[in-house]
Amino acid sequence: MTSSLLPFLWFLAILCLIPLALWLLKRTPLGGGAAAGQMRTVAMLPLSPNQRIVTVEVGQGDDRRWLVLGVTGAQISTLHVMPPQPESAPAAHALPFAEQLKARMRGNSGGSDAS
Structure with missing residues (x-):
């Protein structure tokens, strides 16, 4: 009995996987969702688990805005609209915060920044 039921179960499993595959395809670049090039995320800063x-x-072209x-x-609230900023590679001198703090404490042990 189980050998005659096995092909039917495989058929049902494949039928259930089709909507899942279509859903995943729609949400990936392979599905063409990102092909239009009209919108892209530049940066994201999480503030709390459900705020960012x-x-x-x-x-x-000339109509681009950030x-x-x-x-x-x-x-979703618009906080600011601005022209696109030039994107640069991460600075070579960008150190983790702890290393920046150590460097400042060694260099300016008692003074404030005069920049």
């Missing part, structure tokens, strides 16, 4: 600040680039958005579980 996101910078998104929208438009093409939107700074406040994102919560209930809403």
Whole structure:
């Protein structure tokens, strides 16, 4: 009995996997969702588990704009709109915070920054 039931179970499993595969394909670059190039995430800063600040680039050519958005579980708010900024590679001197603090404590043990 189990040998005649096995092909039927495989058929049901494949039928259940088709919607899952289509759902995953829609949400990946392979599905063409990112092919339009009209919008991309530039940066994201998590503030809490369900709050973050996101910078998104929208438009093409001279119509490109960066939107700074406040994102919560209930809403998305535009905080600022600005022209696209030149993107640079991460600075070679960018150190983790702990190393920057150690360097400052060694260099300026008692003074404030005069920049």
